[in-house]
Amino acid sequence: MTRVPLTVERIVAAALARIDHDGLDGFSMRKLGADLGVEAMALYKHVPDKETLLDLVVAEIYAEVDLADPDLAWDERIRHFAHALRAAVLAHPHLLTRAVTQPPTTPVVQQRIDVLLGALREATGDDALAVRHFWVITAFVSGALLGETASVRQTDTTSDESATELDAITCPSLAALGPVLATCDFATEFAFGLDIVLAAVPVTRRRRPR
Amino acid sequence: MTRVPLTVERIVAAALARIDHDGLDGFSMRKLGADLGVEAMALYKHVPDKETLLDLVVAEIYAEVDLADPDLAWDERIRHFAHALRAAVLAHPHLLTRAVTQPPTTPVVQQRIDVLLGALREATGDDALAVRHFWVITAFVSGALLGETASVRQTDTTSDESATELDAITCPSLAALGPVLATCDFATEFAFGLDIVLAAVPVTRRRRPR
DNA sequence: ACCTGAACACCGTTCAAGT
DNA sequence: ACCTGAACACCGTTCAAGT
Numbered sequence: 336m337t338r339v340p341l342t343v344e345r346i347v348a349a350a351l352a353r354i355d356h357d358g359l360d361g362f363s364m365r366k367l368g369a370d371l372g373v374e375a376m377a378l379y380k381h382v383p384d385k386e387t388l389l390d391l392v393v394a395e396i397y398a399e400v401d402l403a404d405p406d407l408a409w410d411e412r413i414r415h416f417a418h419a420l421r422a423a424v425l426a427h428p429h430l431l432t433r434a435v436t437q438p439p440t441t442p443v444v445q446q447r448i449d450v451l452l453g454a455l456r457e458a459t460g461d462d463a464l465a466v467r468h469f470w471v472i473t474a475f476v477s478g479a480l481l482g483e484t485a486s487v488r489q490t491d492t493t494s495d496e497s498a499t500e501l502d503a504i505t506c507p508s509l510a511a512l513g514p515v516l517a518t519c520d521f522a523t524e525f526a527f528g529l530d531i532v533l534a535a536v537p538v539t540r541r542r543r544p545r
Numbered sequence: 546m547t548r549v550p551l552t553v554e555r556i557v558a559a560a561l562a563r564i565d566h567d568g569l570d571g572f573s574m575r576k577l578g579a580d581l582g583v584e585a586m587a588l589y590k591h592v593p594d595k596e597t598l599l600d601l602v603v604a605e606i607y608a609e610v611d612l613a614d615p616d617l618a619w620d621e622r623i624r625h626f627a628h629a630l631r632a633a634v635l636a637h638p639h640l641l642t643r644a645v646t647q648p649p650t651t652p653v654v655q656q657r658i659d660v661l662l663g664a665l666r667e668a669t670g671d672d673a674l675a676v677r678h679f680w681v682i683t684a685f686v687s688g689a690l691l692g693e694t695a696s697v698r699q700t701d702t703t704s705d706e707s708a709t710e711l712d713a714i715t716c717p718s719l720a721a722l723g724p725v726l727a728t729c730d731f732a733t734e735f736a737f738g739l740d741i742v743l744a745a746v747p748v749t750r751r752r753r754p755r
Numbered sequence: 756a757c758c759t760g761a762a763c764a765c766c767g768t769t770c771a772a773g774t
Numbered sequence: 775a776c777c778t779g780a781a782c783a784c785c786g787t788t789c790a791a792g793t
Contacts, residue, residue: 363767364767364768374777374779376777377778385768432646432691435688435691436698438695442712442715445711445712448719449716453717456718462722466726466729467737469722470692470734470738473692474684474685474689475681475684477691478686478687481646481691505655505656506655506658506659507663508662508663509649515672515673515676528684528742534745535745551758573785573786574786585787586758586759586760586789
């Protein structure tokens with residue numbers, strides 16, 4: 336029946352699909368094997384262990400992040416990257432933490448970081464400043480995505496509505512703003528925050544000649 | 546020998562210690578039981594399951610976050626909260642993701658969010674603006690802490706140095722700035738980024754009368 | 756009332772054996 | 775060369791039984 340040979344690519348693709356569907360907790364090598372019509376142990380001929388398989392899955396997500404046209408202005412390149420990363424990561428919310436936490440050991444991730452750093456060097460003309468703003472921008476972007484995907488992942492796993500009743504006396508502001516907090520548009524807020532961290536970058540070079 | 550009775554408090558404290566020592570992956574109900582001189586199954590008389598135990602552990606961390614003096618200026622209250630959260634979370638790096646991701650269902654977390662929202666309402670005098678900047682500030686703070694703790698957690702688990710060799714041709718900026726990136730002082734960068742997101746908050750009210 | 760023992764339904768991973 | 779079966783050392787959780 337299943338004569339399609341097992342490859343790392345097929346394994347990674349199947350793992351990504353499984354995780355998108357079940358979440359990270361529900362993901363196991365045995366189920367993944369079953370998806371591929373194979374015993375779990377067969378996977379170990381192609382992949383050293385579960386941990387590095389997950390690293391490969393994350394690399395696959397980064398590969399989906401569209402690279403900006405290098406002719407764009409520095410801030411537009413960063414905006415493009417941020418929104419492309421957001422799109423890729425929202426498509427696979429269960430892997431957000433791993434994606435945003437993984438050290439840049441693979442070329443595909445390094446390349447995307449390089450775009451960011453290159454844009455900031457061009458803008459500031461100062462290596463130390465470029466690095467400082469790199470930290471601020473990546474912190475905002477990963478934090479925003481963490482917050483946005485958290486709600487998705489919560490509603491997947493949590494079934495009961497056991498939230499403690501909000502105490503309006505000790506938490507007056509939270510009680511007043513709760514409705515506003517719940518109805519926010521993440522895409523708008525993401526762009527809003529990105530504008531703030533980009534506006535803080537001191538531009539010492541004039542626009543590149545064309 | 547062990548006549549000290551099991552309580553939720555003792556269980557949570559022991560779990561926190563175990564996780565700080567072993568990381569989240571190495572944590573199990575059976576080991577936790579052993580730490581307390583008890584079979585794992587005894588824990589289930591005090592705690593419904595592992596998941597809610599971890600929620601209690603996170604609540605414990607938030608309880609360690611020092612509350613700011615309410616007489617401080619709005620931005621100083623936020624700064625105080627951010628640095629206090631950072632301190633609490635760095636003491637327990639393996640729980641960062643959970644801490645920063647958990648919905649505010651417990652009073653102790655709600656109270657800390659209320660401080661933030663209250664400060665922003667006071668500054669802006671506008672509920673919608675307060676919420677927008679709340680998102681930006683929390684995104685930056687959680688992203689910064691995620692990045693800072695990531696290195697800690699990585700060196701704990703990863704043993705081999707299997708980083709792909711950096712390609713200086715496709716990644717010139719990363720190659721040039723790699724050393725600067727590695728030697729950054731997280732505390733300084735945290736304060737730097739916090740200043741940026743706080744400076745973006747439009748202050749429409751004058752300083753409160755004393 | 757509180758804890759234990761045995762059991763169930765799972766894991767990741769190793770390794771000799773099959774084809 | 776690639777996959778399987780059985781096994782090892784673990785999991786979280788249930789539940790009847792002990793004290």
